Amino acid sequence: MPRVLTQTFGVVGAILERNGKILLVKEAKEIAKGMWSHPAGWIDVGENPIEAVKREVKEETGFDFKPTHILGVYSLFKKNLKQKFGITPHPIKIIFIGKISDNKTGKLHNDVSETKLFTPEEIYQMDISTLRDMDIKKMVKDYFAGKSYPLDLLTHTEE
Numbered sequence: 001m002p003r004v005l006t007q008t009f010g011v012v013g014a015i016l017e018r019n020g021k022i023l024l025v026k027e028a029k030e031i032a033k034g035m036w037s038h039p040a041g042w043i044d045v046g047e048n049p050i051e052a053v054k055r056e057v058k059e060e061t062g063f064d065f066k067p068t069h070i071l072g073v074y075s076l077f078k079k080n081l082k083q084k085f086g087i088t089p090h091p092i093k094i095i096f097i098g099k100i101s102d103n104k105t106g107k108l109h110n111d112v113s114e115t116k117l118f119t120p121e122e123i124y125q126m127d128i129s130t131l132r133d134m135d136i137k138k139m140v141k142d143y144f145a146g147k148s149y150p151l152d153l154l155t156h157t158e159e
Helices: 048-061 081-085 122-127 134-146
Strands: 007-012 021-027 041-043 065-075 091-100 112-120
Touching: 007 021, 007 048, 021 091, 021 122, 021 134, 041 048, 048 065, 048 081, 048 091, 048 112, 091 134, 122 134
Parallel strands: 007 091
Antiparallel strands: 007 041, 021 112, 065 091
16 A cells, blocks of 8 residues: 555554563665664554554564553654655554564564664664664663553453
8 A cells, every 4th residue: 555655554563572682673675774773663454453553573683573552642743854855744653562472583674784782872873874763762661661551551452
């Protein structure tokens, strides 16, 4: 399905922690190629956001993901892309936390070239040339501050 960047759109993502480090993915697609990000992607039309984040984490990390909580809902207006690409995306991100499998059970999707664990301090030192979205720093701070909300904060209804 074509993606439209001329209006606000829904994204799901996850902050994945293992032994005090956060798992990030290296982008392989043109708009953010070579930059680090948390596993995230668009919610498909009709898709339950919880199922969407499970799919995105599996595609981008190879790990199975079981969401246990919502970290938060983040609004990111990316006005810095106007000059470079002629667009100003505005994703609304529902960010989950939870458990990943001990071992990878799948291979990386073609929009990710690698995964790597980073300390929070390494992430805080990244800038716009290495970190895809600066709101990831806020998410990492929120995670280590213990913020979380129950999954039932989110309801998905089909009519």
